[in-house]
Amino acid sequence: xxxxxxxxxxxxxxxxLADGLQVQRLALHLPQLREQISKPLRGVALFAHxxxxxxxxxxAALADPAANAVIDQASLKHWLRLPAEFGTAGTxxxxxxxxxxxxxxxxxxxxxxxxxxxxxxxxxxxSAWWVGAFAAIRHLGVHHASLQPVDPTIALETLQxxxxxxALGTAQRILAEQLRxxxxxxxxxxxxxxxxxxxxxxESRLPEVLEKLGELRLVDLVSTSIPWRGRFTKYAGGxxxxxxx
Numbered sequence: 618x619x620x621x622x623x624x625x626x627x628x629x630x631x632x633x634l635a636d637g638l639q640v641q642r643l644a645l646h647l648p649q650l651r652e653q654i655s656k657p658l659r660g661v662a663l664f665a666h667x668x669x670x671x672x673x674x675x676x677a678a679l680a681d682p683a684a685n686a687v688i689d690q691a692s693l694k695h696w697l698r699l700p701a702e703f704g705t706a707g708t709x710x711x712x713x714x715x716x717x718x719x720x721x722x723x724x725x726x727x728x729x730x731x732x733x734x735x736x737x738x739x740x741x742x743x744s745a746w747w748v749g750a751f752a753a754i755r756h757l758g759v760h761h762a763s764l765q766p767v768d769p770t771i772a773l774e775t776l777q778x779x780x781x782x783x784a785l786g787t788a789q790r791i792l793a794e795q796l797r798x799x800x801x802x803x804x805x806x807x808x809x810x811x812x813x814x815x816x817x818x819x820e821s822r823l824p825e826v827l828e829k830l831g832e833l834r835l836v837d838l839v840s841t842s843i844p845w846r847g848r849f850t851k852y853a854g855g856x857x858x859x860x861x862x
Contacts, residue, residue: 631849632790633692635841639747640695642834646754647703653753654705661756662770667712672749674711675704676742684735691794693740696787700746713745716777720744720784723815724792727807733795737788737808744784744842751834752776761827761836768831775829779839782826785815786843813844820845 643650653669678701679685688694721741725734756769792809823845827836841848 628849631852632841634852635837635849636692636695639838640699643699643703643750646757646834649754649757650703650750658756660769663752663755663773663776666773669753670705671709672711672713672753673703673705673746674709674714674749675706676700676739676746679735679739681732681735683732684739687732687736687791687795688740690798691736691791693787693790696740696743696747700743700750703750704746711745711749712773713749713777713780714742716780717741717745717784720781720788720815724788724808724812727804727811729802729804733791733805736791740787740791741784744787745780747838748776748780748783748835751832751838755832755835758832758834760831761833764833767833771829771831775826778822778826779830779835782819782823782839783842785812785819788812789816789843816843816845819843823847 650669650673654673657664657669676697679688679697685694685697688697718741721738724741725737728734728737752771755767755771758767759765760767789809789812792805792812795805796809823840823843824847827840830836830839837851
């Protein structure tokens, strides 16, 4: 089985736009996020099962310069930098971590380059933080389609599914960039093929996950993280995804 990632094109521009939008949204809503961490609201169903501080637990730092270079090459430096800067210290492991770790384990199994292995594992771990950060302020957002106040009730299992999807898509970006630069060995090809295969499987249930997520920021984070037919529908149709902010 031989698959190659798409070359630079409009999709790449939309991917960069999606990255910028996630960073912008985090910056705009840092005060609300910090408030939720220090004084979580009562009556929000999600917080009965986990706390905002647990959802935003700071991931372990990546100290390997070679792995950091791999991540930077894929334009994902922000993906690790912001969790390291704004993650909550001393709160243990996020309940979303296991979902991210399962994706990482699936993909790094075939990898032989330690830098690429560490890079894939780290972006998967960071994916749990990004989902958790937007989940912590989810009840303050609006529904992605109606723009009406969102139902505050959401199952932890839905966020775990979202984490798996985001981790898979972000790890695939690392592998795709290795293939584009010609630095990849056969193991990277195999891992990339595995990621693509998993993405195809995920696509069948993605609309259901997005509907369960409901809230605009989370829906955009998940729907733009992984290649699928509806990934950049808003951008292609000229809809301003950031109009609410």
